[in-house]
Amino acid sequence: MGARIFLIGFMGTGKTTVGEQLASALDVPLFDSDQEIVKREGRSIPEIFAADGEVHFRKLETAMLTELAAGGPAVITTGGGAVLAAENRDMMKKSGFVVCLTATVEEIVRRVENDPNRPLLQGGDLKGRILALQEARAGLYEFADLALDTTGRSLADIVGEIVMKLSAS
Numbered sequence: 178m179g180a181r182i183f184l185i186g187f188m189g190t191g192k193t194t195v196g197e198q199l200a201s202a203l204d205v206p207l208f209d210s211d212q213e214i215v216k217r218e219g220r221s222i223p224e225i226f227a228a229d230g231e232v233h234f235r236k237l238e239t240a241m242l243t244e245l246a247a248g249g250p251a252v253i254t255t256g257g258g259a260v261l262a263a264e265n266r267d268m269m270k271k272s273g274f275v276v277c278l279t280a281t282v283e284e285i286v287r288r289v290e291n292d293p294n295r296p297l298l299q300g301g302d303l304k305g306r307i308l309a310l311q312e313a314r315a316g317l318y319e320f321a322d323l324a325l326d327t328t329g330r331s332l333a334d335i336v337g338e339i340v341m342k343l344s345a346s
């Protein structure tokens with residue numbers, strides 16, 4: 178396997194979790210863009226948003242994706258907003274195989290409620306916030322080479338399907 182594999186998708190669709198198991202199944206390194214940013218900055222995502230704002234976070238995200246897209250074979254898991262910049266979408270499409278994970282809004286609510294680490298989902302009316310963000314991002318995930326609904330599916334099942342589709346691609 179020569180190319181990088183990018184996992185994209187809305188928050189809570191399982192990118193980070195699936196990515197870990199996919200990387201180990203494919204025996205390639207895993208880089209989670211958010212975790213790499215946190216390591217480099219020495220502060221959490223909520224701290225970056227609170228101190229410097231979303232626009233600054235997006236700059237860090239594009240810089241990190243640029244580095245990862247130029248690296249060796251790997252599974253690269255992105256944050257849900259990585260698709261906002263056309264520059265990021267182009268870069269991912271050009272430098273790897275892009276898998277989009279999806280889930281129903283009810284499933285996303287179950288997965289992300291009580292998690293304080295997503296600044297865009299804090300402050301109440303979780304389902305309303307998710308629907309509004311999904312509306313604002315409509316169409317932006319559609320450049321993926323493969324889309325997969327993760328609702329009600331086990332990690333092993335999801336990883337198995339991605340590995341199978343990759344070998345057929």
Ligand SMILES: Nc1ncnc2c1ncn2[C@@H]1O[C@H](COP(=O)(O)OP(=O)(O)O)[C@@H](O)[C@H]1O
Binds near residue numbers: 186189193327330331
């Ligand atoms: N297929 C799945 N079924 C049930 N729970 C899942 C599944 N995939 C991920 N999760 C859970 O959902 C939460 C969000 O997953 P995460 O990998 O952080 O999503 P993302 O990186 O897309 O925001 C985590 O608690 C994770 O354990």
Ligand SMILES: O=C(O)C1=C[C@@H](OP(=O)(O)O)[C@@H](O)[C@H](O)C1
Binds near residue numbers: 256297
């Ligand atoms: O969708 C977004 O704008 C974001 C998604 C998060 O990553 P996950 O999709 O892994 O939760 C993280 O990058 C940040 O909180 C912003």
Ligand SMILES: [Mg+2]
Binds near residue numbers: 192193194211255256
């Ligand atoms: Mg994640």
